[in-house]
Amino acid sequence: MIAILEIQDLHVSYRSSGGGLCPALTSVSFGLMPGEIMGVLGESGSGKSTLAGSLVRLLPANARITRGAVQFEETDLLRANADELRQIRGRRISLIFQEPSLALHPTMRVGEQVRQVLAAHDSLGKSALNEQTRQVFDQVFPEEADRISHSYPHQLSGGQRQRVLIAQAIACGPSVVIADEPTASLDPTTQMEILGVFRNLREKLGLAMIFITHNPALLCGFADRVLVLYAGKVAECGPAETVLASPRHPYTKALFHSIPTVFDRPGNTRKTKLPAILGDSARSSLPIQGCPFEPRCTERMDTCKEREPTRVNLSASHTVSCFKYES
Amino acid sequence: MKVEATIGKNMQPLLRVENLVKRYAKRSLAGTPEEFLALDGVSFTVFPGTTLAVVGESGSGKSTLAACLACLESPTAGSIWFEGREITKLEERACRQVRPQIQVIFQDPASSLNPRWSVMEVLAEPLILQRKFTREEIDRRISSLLERVGLSPDIVERSPTELSGGQRQRLAIARALALEPKLLILDEALSALDCSVQAQIANLLVELQGSLGMTYLFITHDLAMAAHLADEIAVMDRGRIVEQGQAQKILKHPEQETTRQLLAAVPRLTLAPPLLEQ
Amino acid sequence: MRYLLRRLGHALLLLAGVSVLTFLFTALAPGTYFDEMRMNPQIGPETIAALRAQYGLDKPLPLRYVFWLSSLVHGEMGFSFAYNSPVAPLLVVRARNTLLLTITSTLLAWAIALPLGTWSAERMGRLPDRLLSLGTAMLLVIPDLALALGLLVLAVRSGWFPTGGMASVGFETLSPFNKLRDVALHMILPVTALVLSTLPLLFRHVRAAIADILDAPFLLAALGHGIPKRTLLYRYALPAAANPLISLFGFSIGMLLSGSLLIEVVMSWPGLGPLLLEAILARDLYVVIGGILFSTFFLVGGNLFADLLLYWADPRIRTESNAQ
Numbered sequence: 048m049i050a051i052l053e054i055q056d057l058h059v060s061y062r063s064s065g066g067g068l069c070p071a072l073t074s075v076s077f078g079l080m081p082g083e084i085m086g087v088l089g090e091s092g093s094g095k096s097t098l099a100g101s102l103v104r105l106l107p108a109n110a111r112i113t114r115g116a117v118q119f120e121e122t123d124l125l126r127a128n129a130d131e132l133r134q135i136r137g138r139r140i141s142l143i144f145q146e147p148s149l150a151l152h153p154t155m156r157v158g159e160q161v162r163q164v165l166a167a168h169d170s171l172g173k174s175a176l177n178e179q180t181r182q183v184f185d186q187v188f189p190e191e192a193d194r195i196s197h198s199y200p201h202q203l204s205g206g207q208r209q210r211v212l213i214a215q216a217i218a219c220g221p222s223v224v225i226a227d228e229p230t231a232s233l234d235p236t237t238q239m240e241i242l243g244v245f246r247n248l249r250e251k252l253g254l255a256m257i258f259i260t261h262n263p264a265l266l267c268g269f270a271d272r273v274l275v276l277y278a279g280k281v282a283e284c285g286p287a288e289t290v291l292a293s294p295r296h297p298y299t300k301a302l303f304h305s306i307p308t309v310f311d312r313p314g315n316t317r318k319t320k321l322p323a324i325l326g327d328s329a330r331s332s333l334p335i336q337g338c339p340f341e342p343r344c345t346e347r348m349d350t351c352k353e354r355e356p357t358r359v360n361l362s363a364s365h366t367v368s369c370f371k372y373e374s
Numbered sequence: 375m376k377v378e379a380t381i382g383k384n385m386q387p388l389l390r391v392e393n394l395v396k397r398y399a400k401r402s403l404a405g406t407p408e409e410f411l412a413l414d415g416v417s418f419t420v421f422p423g424t425t426l427a428v429v430g431e432s433g434s435g436k437s438t439l440a441a442c443l444a445c446l447e448s449p450t451a452g453s454i455w456f457e458g459r460e461i462t463k464l465e466e467r468a469c470r471q472v473r474p475q476i477q478v479i480f481q482d483p484a485s486s487l488n489p490r491w492s493v494m495e496v497l498a499e500p501l502i503l504q505r506k507f508t509r510e511e512i513d514r515r516i517s518s519l520l521e522r523v524g525l526s527p528d529i530v531e532r533s534p535t536e537l538s539g540g541q542r543q544r545l546a547i548a549r550a551l552a553l554e555p556k557l558l559i560l561d562e563a564l565s566a567l568d569c570s571v572q573a574q575i576a577n578l579l580v581e582l583q584g585s586l587g588m589t590y591l592f593i594t595h596d597l598a599m600a601a602h603l604a605d606e607i608a609v610m611d612r613g614r615i616v617e618q619g620q621a622q623k624i625l626k627h628p629e630q631e632t633t634r635q636l637l638a639a640v641p642r643l644t645l646a647p648p649l650l651e652q
Numbered sequence: 653m654r655y656l657l658r659r660l661g662h663a664l665l666l667l668a669g670v671s672v673l674t675f676l677f678t679a680l681a682p683g684t685y686f687d688e689m690r691m692n693p694q695i696g697p698e699t700i701a702a703l704r705a706q707y708g709l710d711k712p713l714p715l716r717y718v719f720w721l722s723s724l725v726h727g728e729m730g731f732s733f734a735y736n737s738p739v740a741p742l743l744v745v746r747a748r749n750t751l752l753l754t755i756t757s758t759l760l761a762w763a764i765a766l767p768l769g770t771w772s773a774e775r776m777g778r779l780p781d782r783l784l785s786l787g788t789a790m791l792l793v794i795p796d797l798a799l800a801l802g803l804l805v806l807a808v809r810s811g812w813f814p815t816g817g818m819a820s821v822g823f824e825t826l827s828p829f830n831k832l833r834d835v836a837l838h839m840i841l842p843v844t845a846l847v848l849s850t851l852p853l854l855f856r857h858v859r860a861a862i863a864d865i866l867d868a869p870f871l872l873a874a875l876g877h878g879i880p881k882r883t884l885l886y887r888y889a890l891p892a893a894a895n896p897l898i899s900l901f902g903f904s905i906g907m908l909l910s911g912s913l914l915i916e917v918v919m920s921w922p923g924l925g926p927l928l929l930e931a932i933l934a935r936d937l938y939v940v941i942g943g944i945l946f947s948t949f950f951l952v953g954g955n956l957f958a959d960l961l962l963y964w965a966d967p968r969i970r971t972e973s974n975a976q
Contacts, residue, residue: 090568091539105876137878150873154891154966163887164877199967205432215877234431234595235639261568264641291643305573306643307602318425318580318603323573327538 050078050118051255052102052140052223057115059094059101059279068111071097072279075115079223079255084245086270086287087259088299094279095259096145099227101125102257103136119223138168141216143226147208151200157211158184158196164218179218186251187214187244206237210244217248224248225257230265242269263303267291272364275299278339281358285365295367297346298324338370346371386458388589389420389443389557394452396438396613412438413449414613422556423583425590427604427621429597429636434610436593440561443591444478445469457556474504477550481562483542487534493545494530500552519548524578540571544578551582559591564599576603597640601625609633659959663952670948674941675717687935720938729945730938734931739942743924747909747946749818750916750923753839754908757846761854762904764847769858770885776863785859788852796849800918803841814838816920842919846912850904857900861893868892894965902958906951 059072072094079085089095100106102117104124117124119140122131136142144150152160162180165171171179184192187210200208209229216224226245230238242265248254258270266273266287273290275283275298283296294300304322326343338344341351348370356368396413412435420426430436441447443454445461453462461472480486487496497516501507507515520527523544534542543563550558560579564572576599582588594600600607601621608618611632617624628634711719720730729739768784775781807813814820818838819831826834865871866889874888913925920926924943931939963969 090570103876105872133878133880135878136876142873142876144869144873144876146869149869152870152874152888152892153968154894155888163874163879163883167877167879167883199971201968201971212873235597235641236431236635238641239639262641263569264643267641267643302570303643305570307573307576307598308643318583320577320580321573321602323577324570325574327540 048080051081051120052079052257053116053118054078054102055116055118057098057101057117058113059097059106060111060113061107062109062111068113070279071110072101075276075279075281077274077281077284079257081222081255082249082253083272084249084256084258084270086266086273087257087276088261088263088266088273088302089259089276090261090302092278093276095261095276096227097279098276099142099225099257099259102225103140103142104132105136105142134168137164137215137221138219139221140223140225141219141221143212143216143224143229145228145231147205147212147232148200150212151208153200156197156199157203157208161196161211161214161218164215168219183214183218186217186248187211204237205233206240209233209237209241213241213244213248217252217254220252221254223255223257225259227259228261229258230260238265245269263291264306280339281366281368282340283365283367285361285367289362289365295361295365295372296369297344297371298340301343301345338368385421387419387455388422388457389591390455391419391443392417392453392455394439394442394454395450396435396442396447397450411613413442413452415452416610416613416615417452418608418615418618420557420589420591422589423587424605425583425592425603427592427594427600427607428610429594429600429607430610430632431595431636433612435613436610437561438613439610440478440559440591440593444476444559445473446478474500474553475555476557476559477553477555478559478561479543479546479550479563481566483539483546483566484535486546487542487549489533489535492531492533493537496534496545497530497549497552500549504553515552519552522551522582523548524574538571539567540574543567543571543575547575547578547582551586555588557589557591559593561593562595563592565594565596572599579603595636597625597636609636655963656960659956663956666952667945667948671721671941671945672717674944675720676713678935678937678940679713679716681935720941729942732931732936732939734934734936734939739938742927742939743942743946746922746924746927749921750909750912750925752835753842753846753916753921753923754912756839757843757850757912758904758908760843761847761850762901765851765854765858769855770862770890772855773859773862773866776859776866781859784855788855791848792852796845796914797918799848800842800845800915803845804919807841813841815841818922838921842912842915842921845915845919849915850911854900854904858897861896862889865889865893891965895962898961898965899958902954902956902961904954905957906954908954909947909950 055076057072057075058070060068060070063069075094075098077085087095087098089098097106097110101110101112102124104112104127106112112125115125119135122135124132124135127135151157155163158180161183162176165176165179165183169176169179180196181192184196188195188207195203195207195211200211203211212229216226229245230241233241245256245258246269249256258266260266263273270287272285273283273287274281275290275294275296277296277298282298283290283294290299291303294303301322301324305324307321324343337350337352337354338347338356341347344351350370356370356373358366358368359372360366361372394413394416395411398410398412399408414435416435416439418426428436428439438447442449449462453460455461456472456476459472461469464472491499494516497519498512501512501515516530517527520530525541525544525548529537529541534545537545546563547558564575567575579588579590580603583590590603592600592603601624604621606619607621607624608615609624609630609632610616617628617630617633624633625637628637723730727740729743731737732739732742735742772781772784804815807815814837816838818835820834820838823831823834870892871884871888874884879888909924912921912923913928915921916923916925917929924946928940928943930936931943
């Protein structure tokens with residue numbers, strides 16, 4: 048099977064006000080198979096939102112893609128012109144933004160906002176557009192689709208707004224959906240519902256998804272593969288069962304350990320000190336030699352300060368960037 | 375190091391809430407007045423040095439509860455007792471005495487701190503308003519506060535916008551501690567943070583409770599973190615407490631449907647056994 | 653509906669309050685119309701007293717106010733001493749002349765400010781935007797008086813434009829088309845002065861409002877859906893930026909009768925401005941009150957219009973006001 052989206056050696060930096068270049072993503076490479084859900088795990092400063100934006104070239108004005116290619120169906124998205132990009136965005140590749148309350152137009156009815164997406168890519172007549180809009184809404188809202196489509200964003204709950212964003216994303220039948228923290232501001236129950244909506248759509252429409260989150264627990268039983276980002280680099284990438292159950296990279300391990308596990312451990316572990324990762328993920332703009340996780344790593348060695356680790360293949364599908372595994 | 379609060383038989387509750395009711399009146403689009411019952415008879419007790427977690431979905435009334443307890447809203451009915459004294463309907467002067475003892479930390483670190491002030495000014499403000507400290511005394515307290523919450527002293531000149539989410543929450547905690555409160559209300563204080571940062575702040579909260587004897591009211595929809603931090607858990611649904619009890623009991627033997635649903639909705643990360651031992 | 657009634661009620665209260673205050677202040681100001689006559693040794697004090705009684709100036713203030721209010725209900729606004737005629741028809745004619753000027757210049761100023769401000773906001777920080785900002789800043793600094801006088805000098809020196817007034821001598825004899833042409837020619841200079849004085853502020857506000865919106869996340873999200881640029885601007889950005897602009901528009905309407913006073917006086921345009929000025933200097937009480945009330949009516953009406961427009965345009969305001 049050929050990857051539907053192939054990211055090759057992506058390097059993105061931001062131009063700071065002082066004039067220097069601050070790296071946000073370095074040597075990011077991975078492939079997305081058709082119908083696959085790829086979970087991208089990253090905390091603040093990892094470059095996950097930059098990754099989402101750079102795939103459809105929707106970055107702030109001071110961003111610079113300095114190297115790499117994003118292959119989608121024989122087109123390199125990084126070298127496509129404005130017209131080709133506009134055709135692809137929303138129609139073949141959709142991006143679901145963070146914060147549904149901000150990503151929707153405040154004074155336009157949500158039904159109209161979905162209709163606009165359809166109108167931008169299909170030159171259908173008015174009634175055909177309305178019919179299609181209704182169908183899209185029925186897919187995402189099992190009940191009350193009509194009432195919701197006539198509402199304004201501020202009249203809807205957080206979960207409902209998120210579903211509207213999903214409706215906008217799938218309206219034109221894309222093959223890839225990139226979701227940037229789609230459940231961040233939601234309740235646990237609503238989170239589960241939204242994950243269910245995504246699973247449903249994957250089954251019905253065969254969507255491939257890149258699901259970006261900072262909470263590894265969400266990817267359990269949901270993602271097929273997991274990619275861990277730290278400081279703009281790929282720390283680990285592999286099948287979800289492997290990475291989530293037995294992570295190899297020290298960062299991934301430490302991250303999973305810092306999550307309270309009151310449910311799994313027997314006995315009373317309340318109020319014990321969680322094995323939190325010391326320090327901050329805030330990065331300086333100075334170029335660093337060596338592994339970016341080294342200052343906070345409990346398993347660091349001398350080489351970690353001197354050189355950057357390269358990707359090591361632990362198995363056919365599981366890679367990790369750490370000196371511990373370099374033979 | 376485990377921190378367990380010992381609740382003596384004769385210890386007085388720090389906070390007691392009886393039948394708290396909060397009603398909001400609004401007009402529907404048709405013009406008819408509608409009432410929204412945010413709190414429908416909430417009662418509970420919190421003993422000093424312990425943590426009570428209030429969990430529920432959005433709309434269950436937990437944020438309204440926080441607002442009423444912090445004297446930001448006045449309840450429609452019911453009573454709130456703090457250290458044995460009723461504080462529900464106090465006049466301004468008495469309220470001003472009680473307020474420093476109950477502090478709130480909010481969810482969004484970005485919007486609860488004034489972006490135009492420096493860290494120094496943010497921390498000094500509550501101390502200056504107390505009007506009983508000299509300049510040197512204030513400076514001294516600020517450095518000890520920063521140390522206590524694990525912030526390095528050289529951030530005093532920076533603005534809160536330059537700090538990370540975790541640092542901002544630490545700053546918010548430091549500012550709350552400046553007034554030496556007895557009760558800290560944490561309204562979804564960890565929800566907007568990354569997982570690893572949540573762990574750091576949770577550790578800080580546990581440590582502060584051990585060293586200062588702080589009492590926490592931890593409001594959240596994250597049952598896992600609530601279960602980790604709390605001695606008792608109260609589950610709220612539509613303005614009422616539907617289930618309340620010791621944290622372990624709620625987790626292992628939930629009785630109400632709401633609780634069961636909340637438990638089922640918690641995303642779990644199942645680590646392979648060898649890793650659990652580390 | 654409730655919202656509308658509430659706002660109307662407020663507006664009426666405001667107008668009533670203004671009328672009381674104006675009455676009070678003008679009556680309290682030292683001197684009356686007849687003080688000029690007192691200086692004239694040929695007119696005896698009895699004549700003056702009789703005239704004062706005739707015009708009811710010897711009655712107490714509250715009574716005069718009540719008389720004036722009752723005549724207002726009948727559609728009259730008192731009597732002008734200087735022009736020796738009822739005030740209402742006088743005001744209507746002058747107000748019409750002023751509105752001719754101000755409506756034209758307001759429409760023109762907005763028609764220029766909207767596209768120019770949008771165009772400039774899109775290119776924020778780059779050379780065209782910087783030049784425009786500099787230009788409008790300079791215009792803002794130049795006093796309206798200097799602008800008007802400068803234009804007059806231009807008219808005199810070049811002879812292209814009439815140097816004042818609304819109509820040429822022999823206006824009545826012209827054909828309807830030529831009448832129109834004549835008035836239009838006379839309008840060119842004052843309208844230019846008005847547009848030049850109001851345009852800079854409008855431009856800056858439009859530019860700021862649009863620039864604010866251009867950064868909004870929902871625009872970026874719409875771009876991500878492949879919405880074409882034109883739709884983005886007119887269907888997404890402009891409506892979202894409308895709120896501050898609608899308020900500004902309401903303000904423009906409010907200024908329709910009061911904003912052009914200076915220009916009218918300098919360019920001898922027979923509008924409300926010069927009339928009001930004369931009346932104040934001559935203590936022509938009822939003209940002053942009538943004129944001020946007229947202007948206030950427009951001001952209050954303009955704000956009310958803006959509020960209603962906002963209510964219609966922004967669903968969030970509708971929900972919020974219904975919740976109160």
